[in-house]
Amino acid sequence: MMMTAEYVTSLSIRRGTADRKWVALVDVNNFYVSCERAFAPRLIGRPVAVLSNNDGCVIARSDELKALGVEMGTPTYKLNHLVRRYRAVLMSSNYALYADMSRRFNDVLGRFSDEVESYSIDESFVAMPGFFTATLRELGQAIEQSVAKEVHLPVGVGIAPNRTLAKLANRFAKKQPEGQRVCLLEPDSEETVNLLKTTAIGDVWGIGARLSERLQALGIHNAWQLRECSENLIKKRFSVNLQRTQLELRGISCQPATQQAKSRKQLVVSRSFGQASDEMLDVAEAIRSHVNRAAERLRKQKSVAKAMTVFIRTNPFNQDKPQHSDSLVWVFDEPTSDTSEMLHAAQRLLRRIWRKGYYYQKAGVQLMDLTDQSSAQLPLLDQPKLAEQRVRNQRLMDVMDSINQQQGRETLVLGASRKVAAWHTKQTACSPAYTTSWTDLPRVAAR
DNA sequence: TCTGGGGTCCTAGGACCC
DNA sequence: TCTGGGGTCCTAGGACCC
Numbered sequence: 373m374m375m376t377a378e379y380v381t382s383l384s385i386r387r388g389t390a391d392r393k394w395v396a397l398v399d400v401n402n403f404y405v406s407c408e409r410a411f412a413p414r415l416i417g418r419p420v421a422v423l424s425n426n427d428g429c430v431i432a433r434s435d436e437l438k439a440l441g442v443e444m445g446t447p448t449y450k451l452n453h454l455v456r457r458y459r460a461v462l463m464s465s466n467y468a469l470y471a472d473m474s475r476r477f478n479d480v481l482g483r484f485s486d487e488v489e490s491y492s493i494d495e496s497f498v499a500m501p502g503f504f505t506a507t508l509r510e511l512g513q514a515i516e517q518s519v520a521k522e523v524h525l526p527v528g529v530g531i532a533p534n535r536t537l538a539k540l541a542n543r544f545a546k547k548q549p550e551g552q553r554v555c556l557l558e559p560d561s562e563e564t565v566n567l568l569k570t571t572a573i574g575d576v577w578g579i580g581a582r583l584s585e586r587l588q589a590l591g592i593h594n595a596w597q598l599r600e601c602s603e604n605l606i607k608k609r610f611s612v613n614l615q616r617t618q619l620e621l622r623g624i625s626c627q628p629a630t631q632q633a634k635s636r637k638q639l640v641v642s643r644s645f646g647q648a649s650d651e652m653l654d655v656a657e658a659i660r661s662h663v664n665r666a667a668e669r670l671r672k673q674k675s676v677a678k679a680m681t682v683f684i685r686t687n688p689f690n691q692d693k694p695q696h697s698d699s700l701v702w703v704f705d706e707p708t709s710d711t712s713e714m715l716h717a718a719q720r721l722l723r724r725i726w727r728k729g730y731y732y733q734k735a736g737v738q739l740m741d742l743t744d745q746s747s748a749q750l751p752l753l754d755q756p757k758l759a760e761q762r763v764r765n766q767r768l769m770d771v772m773d774s775i776n777q778q779q780g781r782e783t784l785v786l787g788a789s790r791k792v793a794a795w796h797t798k799q800t801a802c803s804p805a806y807t808t809s810w811t812d813l814p815r816v817a818a819r
Numbered sequence: 820t821c822t823g824g825g826g827t828c829c830t831a832g833g834a835c836c837c
Numbered sequence: 838t839c840t841g842g843g844g845t846c847c848t849a850g851g852a853c854c855c
Contacts, residue, residue, distance in 0.1 A: 424823040431823060449821045465823090492826090492855045580853050611829065613853085640825060689822055736824090 394500040394508060394531055395629035397538040398481060398515055401526045401546055403494030404432035407473045408463055410524040411806045411814055419460040423448055426644055426798045427464055464802035472807045476523045484515055489630035495542075497535060499629040505556055512554035520550075528553040535627060536620035539577040540567060540595070559623025568596035568621065578617045583610070595621060635673045635742065641666040642736020646798045648687055650731050655684060656722055662737045663718050664785040667711040670739055671773055676707035678741035680714055682721040687733035696732075698725040707743055710765050711772070711786045714739075780809075 400406055404422040409415045419437035421430045430437075430446045440454060454460040474493045481488045487499035498515075500508060512529040519527045530542025537557050544567060545555035557564045574584035576595050590605075592598050598606075599621040606615050616626040641662040649655060659682060670677060685697030702717040718737060772784050804812035 426821090426823085429822050445822065447822050494855075578853065582852060611852095613829075636826080638826080642824065644823070687822090 393625070393629060394503065394533060395535055395538050396498040396500055396512060396515070397491075397495060397530045397535070397542040398498060398519070398527050399495035399530075399542050399546065400477060400519075401528060402432055402434055403474075403525075404465060404470055405434045406525050407470050408466070408803055409434075410473070411469075412803065415461055419454060419458050420463065421448075421451060421460065422463050422465050423801075424465065426646055427462070427800055428644065431465065462801060464799040466803045466805070468805050468808050469803060473523065473525065476807075477519060477525060477527075480519050480522055481515065483518075484511065487630045489633070497538070497630045500531065501629075505558065509554060509556055512556065516551070516553055526550060526553070528555075530555050530557070532557040533559060533623055534620045534625040535629070536577050536617055537564070537623070540571060543571075543575065565596065568599060569594055571595040573598060576617060576621070578613060583614065586610075635675055635744070637740075637742055639666055639669055639677070639739040639742065640736060641669070642683070642734060642738075644734045645732070648731040648733040650729065652722070652726050655726070655732050655735050656719065658735045659718050659722055659737060660715060660787050661782070661785065662735065663714045664711055664782070664787075666737050666739050667709060667714055667769075668773060668776065670709045670742065671769060673742075674745045675742040676709045676745050677704070677714075677739035678707045678743070679703045679739075680717055680721075681738040681740065682718050682725065682735075683738070684722070684725060684732050684735045686730050694730060696727050696730045698727075700725050701740075707741075709745065709769070710762075711769060712765060715787045 528546035683699035
């Protein structure tokens, strides 16, 4: 059945007829790989890996690659035999494509609910207040079908009264065959109890390796045991976070179904180098580029930063080589989003943390204590020259941002040479920018 | 040879104040 | 002679998420 916008509207009229709020977690399967496949059908059915920056390791895997036993983070060189033997395909990551596909995915979800929270690039929470469970299942199916039809991405839909249970429902849904990837969990149903009993404690949202270890030492090995154990024990021995998780497993909501997108509180831009370097100029070049990028993102969200950290480090995996890592914070006189001011500070910081004789492999900048631009202080009335300079810089930033937006990232940057520097990342097999560049539009053969 | 790049929240402990 | 204790703010680091 094809669901239309009218259908969704007619359902929403029945809001308020049921008393329980529901939330759906819609998650794209193997997101990066699925994005690549949406434009390159030859990849379907084959083992596919998408690689990190520098093509260093695996950050996304198709089901076929998972079946061959390849884990996340596997270094690329270990996959060569799979390429030969199973015709596995290794792709460089294409973040411009993934970001654009993510936006389209959320556009589709937006037609099903007024409240959609993009939780990460590949998954969103969708508030679904007041439906009957039968209707909710249909709505879940409509979401799966619409995303498949319109953006060619496979999704799983997990529906439950709160986010923790919706996460669990989603894990289960994703394992089902295409077209049936919807799972609805009612807190006390037999289905839910069974699912909780077969869910390892470490697979519960919010429980990572450390907590998992500590819980298992107390004899808590699965989600059901956590749900049923003493609330006091959790409160005393662990944190309020875990207590919240426990309550949600019982069906009690401890957080809203969706949250307003808040502007970021910090912003990091960092990269590993294509090749480690002991030249300060190389590293300075990388940092200049990162500052430009970070400041641009800061201005895009209309924020200013109170402080900035610059950090550098050698390759921690090269244990036989001398190691050094350091970072230093710069506090601005006043919160700023001015690239030139940040470049100036970054340069000084780098000189202070730089040590000769080490091969640096990664560098980055972090902007901290971000606040709204409008809350920043007005230009200094008692220092007209400084005030004038600020206004001029602000205009320059505006022009730079709009040119970069039209002509592509880093068309215009401050203080960086345009030569290809040693730190530039390696990308050997990147797909075209199918959706964000006219020249890379996919071609369709004419008959 | 070769191992990502972002984020958030919580807690413990020190500094400081009264 | 005698040497508190509570509150707040800040920071570093841990743990988690994708």
